[in-house]
Amino acid sequence: MEANEYLNVLRKRWVTVVATVVAAVIAAVVILLTMTPMYRASSQVYVAVGGGTSLNEMIEGNNFTVRKVKSYAELITSPRVLEPVIESLGLDDSVTSLAGRVQAEQPAETVLITITVADSSPDLAARTADGIAESLAVVVPELERSAGDTAASVTISTVRDATVPSRPVSPNTAVVLTLGLFLGAFLGVGLAFLREMLDTKIRSQSDVQKLTDASVIGVINFDEDVAEHPLIVQESPHAPRAEAFRRLRTNLQFLEVGGGPRVFVITSALPGEGKSTTSINLAITLADAGSRVLLIDADLRRPSVSGYLGLEGSVGLTTVLIGRVRHEDAIQPWGTSNLHVLPSGQVPPNPSELLGSQSMAALLAELADAYDVVIADTAPLLPVTDGAILAKMTGGAVVVVGAGITHRPQLTEALGALDTVGARVLGVVVNRVAAVERAGYGYGGYYAYGPVDSVQGKEPARTSEDAPRRWRASGVLGGLADVVRDGVGRLSGLTATGADDDGPGPAKPDPELDDVAPDGSPVEAGSSRRSARHPFDPVHPVHKEGQTSQAGTGA
Numbered sequence: 001m002e003a004n005e006y007l008n009v010l011r012k013r014w015v016t017v018v019a020t021v022v023a024a025v026i027a028a029v030v031i032l033l034t035m036t037p038m039y040r041a042s043s044q045v046y047v048a049v050g051g052g053t054s055l056n057e058m059i060e061g062n063n064f065t066v067r068k069v070k071s072y073a074e075l076i077t078s079p080r081v082l083e084p085v086i087e088s089l090g091l092d093d094s095v096t097s098l099a100g101r102v103q104a105e106q107p108a109e110t111v112l113i114t115i116t117v118a119d120s121s122p123d124l125a126a127r128t129a130d131g132i133a134e135s136l137a138v139v140v141p142e143l144e145r146s147a148g149d150t151a152a153s154v155t156i157s158t159v160r161d162a163t164v165p166s167r168p169v170s171p172n173t174a175v176v177l178t179l180g181l182f183l184g185a186f187l188g189v190g191l192a193f194l195r196e197m198l199d200t201k202i203r204s205q206s207d208v209q210k211l212t213d214a215s216v217i218g219v220i221n222f223d224e225d226v227a228e229h230p231l232i233v234q235e236s237p238h239a240p241r242a243e244a245f246r247r248l249r250t251n252l253q254f255l256e257v258g259g260g261p262r263v264f265v266i267t268s269a270l271p272g273e274g275k276s277t278t279s280i281n282l283a284i285t286l287a288d289a290g291s292r293v294l295l296i297d298a299d300l301r302r303p304s305v306s307g308y309l310g311l312e313g314s315v316g317l318t319t320v321l322i323g324r325v326r327h328e329d330a331i332q333p334w335g336t337s338n339l340h341v342l343p344s345g346q347v348p349p350n351p352s353e354l355l356g357s358q359s360m361a362a363l364l365a366e367l368a369d370a371y372d373v374v375i376a377d378t379a380p381l382l383p384v385t386d387g388a389i390l391a392k393m394t395g396g397a398v399v400v401v402g403a404g405i406t407h408r409p410q411l412t413e414a415l416g417a418l419d420t421v422g423a424r425v426l427g428v429v430v431n432r433v434a435a436v437e438r439a440g441y442g443y444g445g446y447y448a449y450g451p452v453d454s455v456q457g458k459e460p461a462r463t464s465e466d467a468p469r470r471w472r473a474s475g476v477l478g479g480l481a482d483v484v485r486d487g488v489g490r491l492s493g494l495t496a497t498g499a500d501d502d503g504p505g506p507a508k509p510d511p512e513l514d515d516v517a518p519d520g521s522p523v524e525a526g527s528s529r530r531s532a533r534h535p536f537d538p539v540h541p542v543h544k545e546g547q548t549s550q551a552g553t554g555a
Helices: 003-012 014-034 055-075 079-089 095-099 122-144 173-198 205-209 240-255 275-288 305-309 317-321 351-355 358-370 386-393 408-420 476-492
Strands: 039-049 102-105 112-119 154-160 216-221 263-268 293-297 339-342 373-377 397-402 425-433
Touching: 003 014, 003 173, 014 173, 039 055, 039 122, 055 102, 055 112, 055 122, 055 154, 079 095, 079 122, 112 122, 122 154, 205 216, 205 425, 216 240, 240 275, 240 425, 263 275, 263 358, 263 386, 275 293, 275 305, 275 339, 275 373, 275 397, 293 305, 293 358, 305 339, 317 358, 351 358, 351 386, 358 373, 358 386, 386 408, 397 408, 408 425
Parallel strands: 216 425, 263 373, 263 397, 293 339, 293 373, 397 425
Antiparallel strands: 039 112, 039 154, 102 112
């Protein structure tokens, strides 16, 4: 990993680092609160050797004392010295426990001994230190007295009495808190990198590019309101997500350069990654660009397209495949005259067999000839094989990857399922990507949900009769501009759906766009036209003689 990658990990996992540091500091505080404060008191004794009148005798006596002092310091923790102290002070300690709290130090080349006692009671620590000094002054002369001597050759005198300490020596609050802080930071950084190593979820475009050579043709930002406003292209065409779907449309245009297939499926590895909303919004953008688009709900297990679009879904693809109705009768128009929808129909007991049948192949061939673009929303690849089967029969698959949902092995397995059947992967769309603030030109006032002018300058169609009109003011000037535009649209009669502001109305026939005559009557099969332009070319379809429409009127 490079330095910037380490910084990216820390920036992404900063919550883990901060939480670990806070937890470590709290643990240090708890330790401080549970620890018993300990106080230390020290007394000091002087060791002297009696006798000797000449200088040489005094020097020899002093050297003897210096050598002996080390032995006397060791005697301080012996039972012979401590037992009298325990008895006199009435301590509850044993000799061993008291010896563990007593420390004797002898400064080099001196005859001084410093006795230090630690105790939870400052007063008892001082009295214990003085008591040990007095006991040592009694024991050492007894040990040094020779047989028959009446006077001790060694005397020990207290030169400094112990004072009662005012502050505890342990725990050291500053040291414990500092240790907790640094330990928490160390553990937090380690835990952050460990989580990064163990985290196999796909979270960005770079994660996808590490797994496959397929192009990332779209990156859709995460929107908290996507559940309430799934049709972002129709409800708020200037929102960042809507612009992302238009970039996806443009990238698909480049993929299809050279007369590639006009029928493709949109699928994902797992449910809940946003394949259906991606299919719908992409179909709307293609229709807004002037292409005749057919959206097929080919997810025969959990269909959702008709629910999103407010259409009747009981008659649809399954009904057509079993021969109950013609596809011309099952296809329904939506919004502008350029977008048609073939719902799923009733959920069958054998979805894979229906989608892989000859009837499905023949139907796709007819629809590809009747429409500029055919988009099929299919089931996820890992739970079932429907998506792979249909991708093999069409021009390829666009795989939607939900950031934070799909794991790297799951995407690899899904792409492998397409490769196994020989299906082409047109590209990958990374959905639900965390939005990144970017400096530059802003659209803040336009980020509103409601009927606003579409890319072509027309009001987008409502999804159903009871769909509420949500106006959100984008400022006084923006509101006035909307009113002026709306008034001009009324006067000129240029509306996309043929509906006024009081509510949705039936679409007005357009002889240049629909398979109808100028007087509004349907054109018989065989007399319709077929667009000769590129399927993604944003211009109106061009009629060509000798070509027929297989889709009919889409009633």
